[in-house]
Amino acid sequence: MSQxxxxxxxxxxxxxxxxxxxxxxxxxxxxxxGLWWTSIGLCPDCHTGPNGIHGDKTLWRIHKLNEIKALNETLRRVYG
Structure with a gap:
């Protein structure tokens, strides 16, 4: 990973x-x-919790999100 x-x-x-x-x-x-520029900021529940992206994705369906929409939100928060 670069600086x-x-x-x-x-x-x-x-x-x-x-x-x-x-x-x-x-x-x-x-x-x-390995594609660090496409990292998404996620709390532990939304990331690795049973309802998160690595679980059954219930939280993602509730918030009507996919990874591209979440990436857009992350970039808005970081650079907006």
Whole structure:
């Protein structure tokens, strides 16, 4: 991971959850492994929880999100 990618991921982790809006430090979920520029800020529940993106995706359906929409929200929060 380059220095620029590391800085981007740190900003993503500070941006809050793109799915539910939870504030604070979050995980950086990669849409595709190793593509750090496409990291999405997600709280633990929306990321690795049973209803999160790596679970049954219930929270994502409730918020009517997919990874591209969540990436857009993350980038808006980081750079907007």
């Amino acid at each position: 620029a990618e590391r800085r981007h991921v740190e900003l993503v982790k500070e941006s809050g959850c793109a799915c539910c809006g939870a504030a604070g430090f979050v995980h950086a979920h990669e849409i595709e492994q």
